[in-house]
Amino acid sequence: MSFWHFLLQNWSELLEHLREHLSLVFISTLIAVAIGIPTGVLLTRRKSLRSSVLGIANVMQTIPSLALFGFLIPIPFIGGIGARTAIVALVLYSLLPIIRNTVTGILGVDPNVREAAVAMGMTGSQVLWQVELPLAMSVIITGVRVALVIAIGVATIAAAVGAGGLGVFIFRGIRQFDNNLLLAGAVPAALLALLSDFLLGLVERRFATDVRKTKRSRSRRRALAVAAIVVVVAAFAFFGWRQVEKSLGKSPASDVTGARVVVGSKDFTESAILAEIVSQLLEARGVAVERRFELGGNLPHDALVGGQIDVYPEYTGTSYTAILKHSPITDPRAVYQQVKQEYADKFKVVVSEPLGFENTFAILVRGAEARRLNLKTISDAAPYAPKWRAGFGQDFMSRADGYPGFSKAYGLKFADQPREMDLSLTYLALSSKQVDLIAGNSTEGRIAALDLFQLQDDRHYFPPYEAVYLTRQDSLARVPTLAESLGKLAGAISTEEMRQLNYEVDANKRGQAEVVREWIKKKF
Amino acid sequence: MLTSASRTGKLLAKMSAAVNNPLVEFRDVSFSHAAATRPVISHLSFKVHEGETLVLLGESGCGKTTTLKLINRLFLPSAGEVRVEGMATTDWDPIRLRRRTGYVIQEGGLFPHFTVARNIGLVPSLEGWDQERTKQRVDELLSLVGLEPLEFAGRYPGELSGGQRQRVGVARALAAEPPLLLLDEPFGALDPLTRASLQSEFIELTRRLEKTAVFVTHDVREALLLGSHIGLMHKGELLQLETPEEFRRSKNELALAYLETLKLSEDGAEVSA
Numbered sequence: 063m064s065f066w067h068f069l070l071q072n073w074s075e076l077l078e079h080l081r082e083h084l085s086l087v088f089i090s091t092l093i094a095v096a097i098g099i100p101t102g103v104l105l106t107r108r109k110s111l112r113s114s115v116l117g118i119a120n121v122m123q124t125i126p127s128l129a130l131f132g133f134l135i136p137i138p139f140i141g142g143i144g145a146r147t148a149i150v151a152l153v154l155y156s157l158l159p160i161i162r163n164t165v166t167g168i169l170g171v172d173p174n175v176r177e178a179a180v181a182m183g184m185t186g187s188q189v190l191w192q193v194e195l196p197l198a199m200s201v202i203i204t205g206v207r208v209a210l211v212i213a214i215g216v217a218t219i220a221a222a223v224g225a226g227g228l229g230v231f232i233f234r235g236i237r238q239f240d241n242n243l244l245l246a247g248a249v250p251a252a253l254l255a256l257l258s259d260f261l262l263g264l265v266e267r268r269f270a271t272d273v274r275k276t277k278r279s280r281s282r283r284r285a286l287a288v289a290a291i292v293v294v295v296a297a298f299a300f301f302g303w304r305q306v307e308k309s310l311g312k313s314p315a316s317d318v319t320g321a322r323v324v325v326g327s328k329d330f331t332e333s334a335i336l337a338e339i340v341s342q343l344l345e346a347r348g349v350a351v352e353r354r355f356e357l358g359g360n361l362p363h364d365a366l367v368g369g370q371i372d373v374y375p376e377y378t379g380t381s382y383t384a385i386l387k388h389s390p391i392t393d394p395r396a397v398y399q400q401v402k403q404e405y406a407d408k409f410k411v412v413v414s415e416p417l418g419f420e421n422t423f424a425i426l427v428r429g430a431e432a433r434r435l436n437l438k439t440i441s442d443a444a445p446y447a448p449k450w451r452a453g454f455g456q457d458f459m460s461r462a463d464g465y466p467g468f469s470k471a472y473g474l475k476f477a478d479q480p481r482e483m484d485l486s487l488t489y490l491a492l493s494s495k496q497v498d499l500i501a502g503n504s505t506e507g508r509i510a511a512l513d514l515f516q517l518q519d520d521r522h523y524f525p526p527y528e529a530v531y532l533t534r535q536d537s538l539a540r541v542p543t544l545a546e547s548l549g550k551l552a553g554a555i556s557t558e559e560m561r562q563l564n565y566e567v568d569a570n571k572r573g574q575a576e577v578v579r580e581w582i583k584k585k586f
Numbered sequence: 587m588l589t590s591a592s593r594t595g596k597l598l599a600k601m602s603a604a605v606n607n608p609l610v611e612f613r614d615v616s617f618s619h620a621a622a623t624r625p626v627i628s629h630l631s632f633k634v635h636e637g638e639t640l641v642l643l644g645e646s647g648c649g650k651t652t653t654l655k656l657i658n659r660l661f662l663p664s665a666g667e668v669r670v671e672g673m674a675t676t677d678w679d680p681i682r683l684r685r686r687t688g689y690v691i692q693e694g695g696l697f698p699h700f701t702v703a704r705n706i707g708l709v710p711s712l713e714g715w716d717q718e719r720t721k722q723r724v725d726e727l728l729s730l731v732g733l734e735p736l737e738f739a740g741r742y743p744g745e746l747s748g749g750q751r752q753r754v755g756v757a758r759a760l761a762a763e764p765p766l767l768l769l770d771e772p773f774g775a776l777d778p779l780t781r782a783s784l785q786s787e788f789i790e791l792t793r794r795l796e797k798t799a800v801f802v803t804h805d806v807r808e809a810l811l812l813g814s815h816i817g818l819m820h821k822g823e824l825l826q827l828e829t830p831e832e833f834r835r836s837k838n839e840l841a842l843a844y845l846e847t848l849k850l851s852e853d854g855a856e857v858s859a
Contacts, residue, residue: 172698174691174692174693174695175695175696175697175698177660177691177695178689178691178694178695178696178697179697180660180684181658181660181684181687181689181691181695181768182684182685182689182708182709182712182758183680183681183682183683183684183685183687183709183712184681184712185681188712192697193697196699197697197698197699269699
């Protein structure tokens with residue numbers, strides 16, 4: 063499928079994400095300007111504060127954006143998942159250039175001019191508003207320009223906290239290994255950055271006073287600048303307003319039954335598919351569903367416990383080791399019972415019946431390699447490890463049942479320290495011989511598509527990872543249809559079915575909603 | 587109805603008032619910056635009466651600009667008292683004082699983002715004059731300083747020559763009809779021809795408008811030309827305060843040195859002529 067074809071097909075979704083992106087950027091830049099310029103002005107008046115405040119703003123900007131989101135999520139009121147967290151992070155990133163340029167711009171005003179203003183009998187605020195700010199304006203706008211471009215870039219990461227935006231395409235593109243999706247996110251984001259930079263550049267030149275202006279160019283420039291401001295404000299206002307309208311407006315379904323469920327998912331295809339399945343079943347029963355899919359790391363758990371989502375798909379092994387911090391055990395029944403008991407006690411969360419398939423770590427090598435060396439089990443491969451390079455997702459590297467225990471259990475030593483990368487990129491890295499061994503998911507649709515071979519876990523190192531839904535107790539009480547829908551899914555999905563669903567989305571590049579709709583039709 | 591006698595009486599009273607109540611008076615004024623050890627000016631006492639033009643003459647760093655800034659309260663004295671219109675500057679509301687004091691600095695200190703008209707009309711508009719009156723005043727002042735209002739009102743300072751900017755600077759200082767003008771080397775950065783013509787226009791202007799002015803310069807020729815009185819300053823002290831005629835006959839070493847430079851350049855002029 064060509065990129066243009068793809069764009070045409072996904073036009074409305076693209077517009078939706080563009081709108082989310084614009085409103086994130088617009089709101090956060092507006093807030094950053096409202097905080098940053100007064101702060102900058104204050105710093106020109108209070109020399110003693112200057113270095114410390116600029117230092118703090120500087121440090122803010124050096125925090126990696128994903129880490130910043132991580133810090134913000136547990137903080138009440140400004141944290142959590144969704145647009146609010148993203149806006150807080152974007153504001154923090156945008157502050158430094160705005161504050162710094164306000165300070166630089168005002169301190170850069172010709173001292174003679176400032177003195178003349180005071181000597182003319184201007185009051186302090188008249189000097190500020192009529193002389194200092196207008197003369198510093200082009201420098202300040204440069205700061206806003208920088209902040210805006212940063213915000214447009216960082217806002218792509220906002221998708222990881224469920225705030226939407228063009229990053230949704232980018233994350234999905236990386237995960238599904240789909241260049242069209244990647245480009246659909248990256249190209250508009252880049253164009254948006256260039257366009258806003260250009261438009262604000264026009265505004266900035268309007269305020270430049272050091273160049274000798276002639277009357278003609280002045281009026282033309284003014285017209286251009288006014289046009290630029292109008293275009294930007296109109297675009298943001300339009301998109302922003304639609305966003306506000308949307309968030310204010312209630313979905314008709316919720317008016318009928320009064321029920322509304324927020325469904326979350328982790329940031330990989332299978333989790334999103336499972337979340338989509340429960341969403342569609344609920345919608346079929348007239349329940350309004352808000353989708354908060356593709357949340358990174360432990361976010362879905364935090365969001366569930368924090369009450370920001372009602373339900374999300376999880377794996378018993380993950381809950382057992384990563385959330386409850388137990389050492390891995392191999393008995394599926396024991397793991398399930400333990401998780402069910404502890405989740406009810408600790409989190410007031412209900413663990414559903416297992417869905418019928420396991421998604422365990424799959425230790426994968428290239429099919430050609432496995433055939434050439436006649437590899438069947440992980441133990442078979444261990445002797446070759448010293449000549450191999452391994453690539454693992456961040457998750458596998460850090461979790462209790464991940465790399466450290468795994469390498470010890472099989473006595474594995476690799477040529478280099480394993481490369482840590484995004485899980486969905488490891489499949490591609492393996493098939494293109496960047497690495498020689500990875501830890502993927504056993505239900506990954508691309509295993510067959512890329513001719514990868516799963517080595518058998520002959521020492522039974524990995525604990526069982528049965529798929530389940532985790533639901534808040536109060537959500538089940540509030541929405542009776544929820545328990546009913548989840549009950550239908552007990553034991554309903556086999557490993558083969560799951561692999562097929564994944565394959566349809568990942569390899570055949572089909573929309574997950576459509577794939578899920580077909581599956582439900584066939585199944586129920 | 588006023589009789590001619592009472593009129594004369596009033597005039598006399600006004601004159602004596604002017605003599606007894608100087609417009610600007612320094613009473614044993616010293617000033618030093620917070621961190622500095624050496625005072626910028628020390629024990630300065632002098633009076634400026636209505637209609638006088640006092641020129642403060644001295645090399646850079648002698649404290650003449652500081653003296654000027656003490657008058658419109660850009661600085662406050664560390665010791666002693668500066669009185670303007672009979673009231674100590676510490677008692678003046680600084681904003682009121684400055685709006686009653688025209689201030690001209692080198693290159694005019696014009697606001698580059700304001701048109702010429704807005705620069706000149708600044709104090710009137712701060713004072714709440716209505717637009718029509720301000721505009722009339724601006725046109726009047728532009729004509730007064732020899733700039734055609736229609737041509738110059740809408741321009742920006744960046745579009746003017748140095749001499750034109752200086753004229754606008756003077757016009758701006760005069761805008762709200764302040765009784766007192768302070769000028770800090772206003773013609774210093776101009777070429778000799780422009781400077782000469784602005785100097786003669788300035789003489790004409792102050793005579794005609796009966797303005798009182800304090801004028802700072804390091805150019806003895808300018809001092810002799812413009813001043814009704816010349817205050818010779820050195821290292822923060824006022825060495826002498828005299829009329830130009832007295833200055834020419836002065837026996838003071840520094841004054842003699844200044845007069846010497848005058849002679850040299852005049853000799854040079856005669857030789858080349």
